[in-house]
Amino acid sequence: MNDVQNPxxxxxxxxxxxxxxxxxxxxxxxxxxxxxxxxxDDGKSTLIGRLLYDSKMIFEDQLEALQADSKRVGTQGQEIDFALLVDGLAAEREQGITIDVAYRFFTTEKRKFIVADTPGHEQYTRNMVTGASTADLAVILIDARKGVLVQTRRHSYLAQLVGIRNIVLAVNKMDLVDYDQSAYLDIVQDYREFAAQIGITDFTAIPISGFKGDNVTDRSANTPWYDGPTLMEHLESVEVSADADLAKPFRMPVQWVNRPNLDFRGFSGLISGGTVKPGDAVRIVPSGKTSTVKSIVTFDGDLTEAQAGQSVTITLDDEVDCSRGSVIAAADSPPQVADQFEATVVWMADEALLPGRSYWLKLATQTVSASLQAPKYAVDVNTMEHLAAKTLDLNAIGVAELVTDKPIAFLPYKDEDGTLNKTLGGFILIDKITNQTVGAGMLHFALRRSQNVHWQALDITREARAGMKNQEPKVLWFTGLSGSGKSTIANLVEKRLHRMNRHSFLLDGDNVRHGLNKDLGFTDTDRIENIRRVGEVARLMTDAGLIVVTAFISPFRAEREMVRQMCAEGEFVEVFIDTPLSVAEERDVKGLYKKARAGDLKNFTGIDSPYEVPEAPELRIDTTKMTAEEAADRIVEYVLGW
Amino acid sequence: MARALTHLERLEAESIHIIREVVAETDNPVMLYSVGKDSAVMLHLAKKAFYPSPPPFPLLHVDTTWKFKAMYDLRDKAAKDAGMELLVYQNEEAKERGINPFDHGPLHTDMWKTEGLKQALNLYNFDAAFGGARRDEEKSRAKERVFSFRSASHGWDPKNQRPELWNLYNAKKAKGESIRIFPISNWTELDIWQYIQLNKIEIVPLYFSAPRPVVERDGLLIMVDDERMPLKDGEVPEMRSIRFRTLGCYPLTGAVESEAATLSEVIQEMLLTTTSERQGRAIDKDAGDGSMEKKKQEGYF
Structure with a gap:
């Protein structure tokens, strides 16, 4: 290795x-x-440190600090510990491992490089998928002493999953196996057999030592039997996949409408595929309207042509409806539009996927509500086996159907011909309550039923139906603990409404479970489906002009929010029947609390399943301060706007 | 004709995309403007992102009152040229207590910059703030997201960062929380200089060499920028040909001796030099190992 004293x-x-x-x-x-x-311990950080060092991206003061650190906390004795250059956060230095995705930069005479350093241990699939999502190439490191491990398979699978075409198999620590050619060839052969199984047909294998520097930037005298490129030579010459975007039809998701004055209306975005010129015919998706490109405006002057990878502002000849979320595309080759899909999903949150729950889905510049079905299967990332799964836990990968609340413009993440459409095929899922990014996914295709089932236009409108009843449709959504008084109060409310000639209907939790929802149990997933179905029924009834009263524990904020989203603006009235657990449990009308306490009843709200208190209900009824009659009066007054 | 984009073209397009996403998805963004070369590039990218409109957010300068005079001059001019509102915030308490870099050490940075920034963000209810940090500057920054979340008290939790895939950024947040956005995360120092050269972006003249009065203190060359600088016994400012690689509070910013008077010469010197950029800043040396990470957790940008 180089003399540290005289770099x-x-x-x-x-x-x-x-x-x-x-x-x-x-x-x-x-x-x-x-x-x-x-x-x-495969030597990732050491290799990156070595690349930075060899491409002179390390300055003298950093080197001095590195030498001091190497002596103090390094794992390489008196020699320089390149890993310390790369392991950034104090917490992980203490643990001696990399815990997150870190980005590094270096430049050679031929290229600028951005390296995502992603951790290798089991629980961090999400970090690797994150780092891989923007990568053109993956360097898979193997310890020459250990050969192809379970982790190697996992990394290769994930790289292939997000569509990385260029795979480098870096057989590292060759110095520790005395640069033995047969050890190297055995590993390459092992890997080739495995790679073929997951669809990796082409890869470049290089014997290296990140620690000693063999075949990293300089050809090693220790491996005379190897005549391929050094790692750096390969990185400098490999074809960049971004160029493939140029061959696609033109597409640009609209980020922002630029409207400085009445005379200018431009659509700003990053072109994701193809090229565009003034005069080109374009189609706005999902609306389907067509127009012609008038100009391509930039700070540096109008362009005669723009291409994939550029951020521009486009003006059109016509005043077509186009806004954030729309995609401006070549008129003869627009992206598809659908609202039901099959997708591969990588789960990234501690809280598991809840099938049926409504999440935000962000794809390109479109953000919509989406829910996933229970996975068709999960993939064991170590064996690539398909496993039956009801949900996806942190770092799990599965295939599931998903439904969005409105149609979106999209393309399959991987086309049949192998084309990658990262921008219009990749999406993230966001929890509506915590706002965390909980998952990421890749669309496979639209489900046929979504293309064939169309909305039937109804001649009699919901307004007409409500008008005939001389009332405004509402959903009075009662929520609260078991035994809080929901059903009692809901009944009284309905009686009063009936007496006043209002057309109402009461959907009661217990009753619905005897019929419509008798196939559902009390797991979180079933509870969500229970609420979803009731929400849909309630919404249909409001279409018919009814005032719907529902009495369900509905313990989760997200599902109450889901039903609110289903309803027309202002029609959903959340009524929180606020009874302390101690009071409800003391009443225990149905004897359920007793059973739950005894352990005979699982997943009972308030006992071993949480109740998420409404944050801003339209009405809060404190049953310790008013009688059921008073509560019913209060609610009726609210509904009728008195 | 379609061709392979250069790395600078790619970086520019990525940064513009990021800046537009923030404007589309947040309520009240602001751009922190420190008048340095990174800020200059970030501001230029904002102008490009929204042309022909002016950038639809104000510039915020969290002032310490101890910046170089030349920085104040360019600050006002740059905001005017961009057609943007310039907000200048000075921490009142720091002003009253006369906090200065000579007598108060680390407290100076803490009160004027860290506290000042928090106060300013709270005062104007900004829910998103652009910053010009780059991942190549410092190790803890290499791991920070482009969209970096701050709690209502402006703290950063490095272990609880949102994954960022493709170029999809999640800007959802609860009331009171805010986001710091780093549009030039993936730029290196060389990229910045080259971009300045290619786009003829105006930067503070202090980046170019000229004879300036300096004293040598604790191994740093400190420029005597105004009469507030107390001279120690035996200290006599002398004229030396110097320039700055980074700019901050003048009493805390070390100059380098240099003859580089043009952009090409500055870049040449930067490429041939053997010390990293932040070395000229006294601020990083306060707490030794991991000090920047600690500052960030406390709310430093």
Whole structure:
């Protein structure tokens, strides 16, 4: 290895001789993004540190700090510990492991590189998928002493899953197996057999030592039997997949409508595929309207042509309806539009996926509500086996159907011909309550039923039906603990409404479970489906003009919010029947609390299943302060707007 | 004709995309403007992102009253040229207590910058703030997201960051929470300089070498920018040909001796030099190992 005391800076001679010429060359460099993946102790951080060091991206003061750190906390004795350059956060330095995705930069004479350093241990699938999502190439590290491990399979599978085409198999720590050719060849053969199983047909294997520097940037004298490129040579010459975007039809998701004055209306976005010129015919998706490109406006002047990878502002010849979320596309080859899909989903949150729950789905610049069915199967990332699954836990990967609340423009993440559509095929899922990014996914295709089932236009409108009844439709959504008094009060409310000639209907939790929902139990998933069905029924009844009263525990905020979203603006009235647990339990009208306490009844709200108190209900009824009659009066007054 | 985009074109397009996403998805964004070269690039990208409209948010300068005079001059001009509102915030308490870098050490940065920033964000109810930090500057920054969430008290939790996939950014947040956005996360120092050169972006003249009065303190060359600088016994400012690689409060910012008077020369010197950029800043040396990470958890940008 290089002498640490006298680091050799391989400064480009051109910098000193003719800086302008150097800059001109540098300005035309392309960019490659790649990830390194390996297990703990495979030497990932050391390899990246070595690449930074060899491409002179480490300054003297950093090197001094590195030398001091290496002696203090390093794991390489008196020698320099390159891993310390890369392991950023104090917490992980203490643990001696990398815990998150970190991005590194270095430049050679040919390219600029962005490296995502992703951790290799079991619980961090999400980090690797995150790092891989923007990568053109993956370096899969293998410890020459250990060979192809379960982790190697996992990393390869994940790289392939997000569509990375360029795979480098870096057989590391060759110094520790005395640069033995047969050890290397055995590993490459093992890997080739495995890779073929998951659809990786092509990869580049290189024997290296990140620690000693063999075949990283300089060809090693220790491996005379190897005549392929060094790792750096390969990284500098491999074809960048971003160029493939150019061959696609034109597509640009609209981010922002630029409207400085009445005379200018431009649509700003990052072009995700193809090229565009003034005069090109375009189609706005999902609306389907067509127009012609008038101009491509940028700060540096109007362009005669723009291409994938550029951020521009486009003006059109017609005043068509186009806003954030729309996609402007080549008129003869627009993306598809659908609201039901099959997708691969990677779960990224501690709280498991709840089938049926409504999440935000963000795809390109479109954000819609979406819910997932129970997975068709989950994938064991170690064996690639398909497993039966009811949900997806943190770091689980599965295939599931999903439904969005309105149609979105999309393309399959991987086309049949192998084309990747990351922008219009990749999505994230966001929890509506915590706002965390809980999952990421890749659309496979639209489900046929979504294409064939159309909305039937009704001649008699909901307004007409409500008008005939001389009332405003509402959903009075009672929520509260078991025994809080929901059904009692709901009954009284309905009686009063009936007496006043209002057309109402009471949907009661217990009753519905005897019929419509008799196939559902009390797991979280079933509870969500229970509420979803009741919500849909309630919504249909409001279409018919009714005032719907419902009495369900409905313990989760997210589902109450889901029903609110189903209803027309202002029609959903959340009525929180607020009875303390101690009071409800003391009443215990149906003897359920007793059973739950005895352990005979599982998942009982308030006992071993949570109740999420409404944060801003339209009405809060404190049953310790008023009688059921008073409560009913109060609610009726509210409904009728008195 | 379609061709492979250069790395600078890709970086520019990515940054513009990020800036537009923030404007589309947050209620009240602001751009923190420190007048340095990174801020200059970020501001230029904002102008490009929204042209022909001016950027639809104000600039915020969290002032310490101790910046170089030349920085104040460019600050006002740059905001005017961009057609943007410039908000200047100075921490009143720090002003009253006369907090300064000579007598108060780390407290100076803490009160003027960290506290000042929090106060300003609270005062204007900004829910999103652009910052010009780059991942190549410092190790803890290498792991920070482009969209970085702050609690209602402005704290950063490095272990609870949202995954960022593809170029999809999740800007959803609860009331009171805010986001710091780093549109030039993936730029390196060389990228910044080249972009400044290619786009002819105006930067503070202090980045270019000129004879300036300096004293040598604790191994740093400190420029005597105004009469508030107390001279120690035996200290006599001398004129030396110097320039700055980073800019901050003048008493805390070390100059380098240099003859680089043009952008090309500055870039050449940067490429040939062997010390990293932040070394000229006294601020990173306060608490030794992991000090920036600690500052960020407390709310420093």
């Amino acid at each position: 050799i800076y391989k400064t480009d001679a051109l910098i000193a001789e003719d800086i302008d010429k150097y800059l001109d060359a540098h300005q035309h460099k392309t960019m490659l993004r790649f990830i390194t993946c390996g297990s703990v």
